Amino acid sequence: MNYMLKQCNIVFDSLENGTLVVDEECVVWSWNKWLEINTGIEAESIIEKNLELFYPEVDYKGLQRKIRTTLRLNTPTFYDASLSNRFIQIPRHKITSSLLSFMQLQVTIAPYIPAEKKVMISIHDISDLHELKMTLQQRMKEIALLNSELQQDKQIINANLMIVKTDSGCEIVDATEAFCDFFGYTKGELIGGSLSRFYALDAGSDDFEQMKEVLRNKHRWSGEVEIITKNNDCVWMDTVISPFVDEYGEIISYTAIYHDITDKKRIEMLSVTDPLTKLFNRQKFDDVCRGMLMRRHWTKEYTFGLIIIDVDYFKKVNDTYGHQAGDSVLIEVSDILSQTVRTGDVLARWGGEEFVVLTPDVDSGKVLYAAEKLRRAIEMLEIPAVGKVTASFGVTVFVEGDTQESMLHRSDQALYRAKEKGRNRVESIFS
Amino acid sequence: MESTEFSSDHLDVLRELMNIAMGNATASIADLLQAFGTMHIPHISISDMDGLKSYIEEAVPSDQHSYVTKQLFGGVFGGEFVFVMTNESAANLGHYLYDVDVPSDADILDAVIELTNILSSTIISRLTEELNTKVQFFPPSTEIISGNNLISQEETLNYHRIIIVSTVMEFQSHKISGQIFILTKDGMIQRLRELIDQKLEELYA
Numbered sequence: 280m281n282y283m284l285k286q287c288n289i290v291f292d293s294l295e296n297g298t299l300v301v302d303e304e305c306v307v308w309s310w311n312k313w314l315e316i317n318t319g320i321e322a323e324s325i326i327e328k329n330l331e332l333f334y335p336e337v338d339y340k341g342l343q344r345k346i347r348t349t350l351r352l353n354t355p356t357f358y359d360a361s362l363s364n365r366f367i368q369i370p371r372h373k374i375t376s377s378l379l380s381f382m383q384l385q386v387t388i389a390p391y392i393p394a395e396k397k398v399m400i401s402i403h404d405i406s407d408l409h410e411l412k413m414t415l416q417q418r419m420k421e422i423a424l425l426n427s428e429l430q431q432d433k434q435i436i437n438a439n440l441m442i443v444k445t446d447s448g449c450e451i452v453d454a455t456e457a458f459c460d461f462f463g464y465t466k467g468e469l470i471g472g473s474l475s476r477f478y479a480l481d482a483g484s485d486d487f488e489q490m491k492e493v494l495r496n497k498h499r500w501s502g503e504v505e506i507i508t509k510n511n512d513c514v515w516m517d518t519v520i521s522p523f524v525d526e527y528g529e530i531i532s533y534t535a536i537y538h539d540i541t542d543k544k545r546i547e548m549l550s551v552t553d554p555l556t557k558l559f560n561r562q563k564f565d566d567v568c569r570g571m572l573m574r575r576h577w578t579k580e581y582t583f584g585l586i587i588i589d590v591d592y593f594k595k596v597n598d599t600y601g602h603q604a605g606d607s608v609l610i611e612v613s614d615i616l617s618q619t620v621r622t623g624d625v626l627a628r629w630g631g632e633e634f635v636v637l638t639p640d641v642d643s644g645k646v647l648y649a650a651e652k653l654r655r656a657i658e659m660l661e662i663p664a665v666g667k668v669t670a671s672f673g674v675t676v677f678v679e680g681d682t683q684e685s686m687l688h689r690s691d692q693a694l695y696r697a698k699e700k701g702r703n704r705v706e707s708i709f710s
Numbered sequence: 711m712e713s714t715e716f717s718s719d720h721l722d723v724l725r726e727l728m729n730i731a732m733g734n735a736t737a738s739i740a741d742l743l744q745a746f747g748t749m750h751i752p753h754i755s756i757s758d759m760d761g762l763k764s765y766i767e768e769a770v771p772s773d774q775h776s777y778v779t780k781q782l783f784g785g786v787f788g789g790e791f792v793f794v795m796t797n798e799s800a801a802n803l804g805h806y807l808y809d810v811d812v813p814s815d816a817d818i819l820d821a822v823i824e825l826t827n828i829l830s831s832t833i834i835s836r837l838t839e840e841l842n843t844k845v846q847f848f849p850p851s852t853e854i855i856s857g858n859n860l861i862s863q864e865e866t867l868n869y870h871r872i873i874i875v876s877t878v879m880e881f882q883s884h885k886i887s888g889q890i891f892i893l894t895k896d897g898m899i900q901r902l903r904e905l906i907d908q909k910l911e912e913l914y915a
Binding site: 338340341344348354356359360362385387 | 738741742743807808809815816819820822823824827828831832835847849850851852853
């Protein structure tokens with residue numbers, strides 16, 4: 280070993296990385312202390328011997344080519360450090376992680392004494408870095424897998440669920456394809472518009488205010504709403520609207536999920552609708568009346584009324600013009616009554632030529648006024664092939680202790696009185 | 711303030727120096743790898759990051775996976791040497807250098823690194839030698855990239871003046887080819903200009 284190499288070995292021994300000197304034939308000329316410790320091979324036993332004797336697994340054709348490149352170009356060459364080691368294997372003793380049992384090495388071959396065709400090979404242990412990289416790659420794979428699953432779920436949701444996202448001001452920011460398709464809008468037409476514009480509910484109605492109140496309190500609202508499509512069709516939606524709040528508890532967005540229940544609603548409507556007049560049937564009237572009787576807040580000035588309407592001389596109409604004309608009379612009377620009652624009043628066909636109206640939030644004066652208005656509306660009616668018809672009215676209001684039967688009884692008596700007094704008139708019994 | 715702009719004279723000198731460096735690289739590869747290849751006349755342009763992105767998008771196929779090796783070099787003239795090979799070319803190189811029918815991923819990566827080493831050392835060393843300055847090479851790293859998105863998204867937001875030197879290297883008999891990009895920016899452009907000025911003075915002295 281020449282003098283220069285001996286001097287350099289002192290420096291090499293102090294390095295915190297592996298350093299060896301080899302020639303073009305891979306004979307070892309220097310083996311520093313770091314290598315002695317980490318490989319367990321003493322410098323004395325390897326120096327002047329071929330590296331292949333100790334590490335036969337190394338690709339020596341490739342190594343010699345790299346050494347030759349280094350010497351010819353007088354520049355360092357490198358091994359790829361990203362995959363498995365292609366240079367010597369050095370055991371690793373890390374216990375807390377078992378990802379690598381051999382050190383991952385960054386190997387640089389630099390010109391050393393070109394005249395003697397010797398190069399210096401520096402070995403840096405980059406195992407920790409490599410482990411981090413492997414862990415990161417594993418996590419990235421997991422994230423990619425999750426993302427792909429998420430993407431699939433998103434596609435399924437997008438294609439099948441009707442969902443709308445709005446900002447805190449209920450302006451639409453996104454909508455699924457299913458929503459767009461169902462309602463006949465493009466996403467562009469929806470975004471930026473107000474969600475409430477699709478609702479058939481009046482903005483000031485009780486139901487709408489109740490929904491707003493629930494959402495304002497940062498609670499989830501669910502219920503059935505009627506929505507208008509782009510083609511002006513009305514559809515019924517089972518709806519869940521959820522507010523999302525930020526870390527300060529402020530609402531940042533809403534998500535509305537819709538489920539089409541139009542068919543269900545249609546069946547429900549059929550079960551409570553009179554097939555001839557399309558008014559509510561007796562069963563529905565009973566339900567509503569029961570609901571009103573259960574409310575406890577009625578007073579003398581703020582009660583609800585019950586009006587029974589009976590078309591005068593209806594049997595005569597049937598006998599004279601036939602049952603078809605009789606049906607026309609019932610339909611025409613129903614239509615005019617529907618147009619004349621107030622919003623919130625409940626109109627139903629009681630049976631035969633009899634109709635009933637429940638009028639909430641009235642006193643005796645108001646219910647009489649409402650009945651008189653209805654009477655006049657019928658009186659004004661001109662029915663094709665039949666001409667004029669009239670009706671008699673029996674009116675009452677709810678008083679403390681009333682039942683449906685007691686109210687019906689009173690209004691029925693009043694109706695009888697109206698018939699007695701010559702028909703086409705309103706009579707009332709209030710207590 | 712001193713101008714950092716390159717005149718057409720500067721670009722001509724750089725083009726000439728690159729021609730010499732490329733010739734040197736071809737000879738070295740023939741000598742060291744026994745592969746006889748050609749290098750196209752280098753394209754040299756000055757651009758910004760968006761321009762570089764567009765240039766790479768045009769030069770590198772967007773529908774393939776590529777082995778992209780990046781190696782930094784430092785010194786008075788420093789920058790980044792980028793070598794891009796398609797999957798197929800890289801596999802052919804691995805097959806050629808390691809003399810195996812189906813090279814492993816590690817074989818291919820190491821072969822790509824080895825070729826990049828030779829290319830960067832010969833081209834950059836020769837260029838810096840001609841410019842009378844020294845250069846230091848840093849360990850290269852290779853990644854397999856799908857498409858041609860070689861520039862990180864955040865990097866394009868930064869404003870840099872960049873010199874792009876690019877060429878195509880081909881070993882037709884082995885079906886191996888690759889794109890070489892030598893990129894240098896900002897302060898280094900000024901230094902390169904100064905080195906070329908010195909070279910011009912030296913030539914016309």
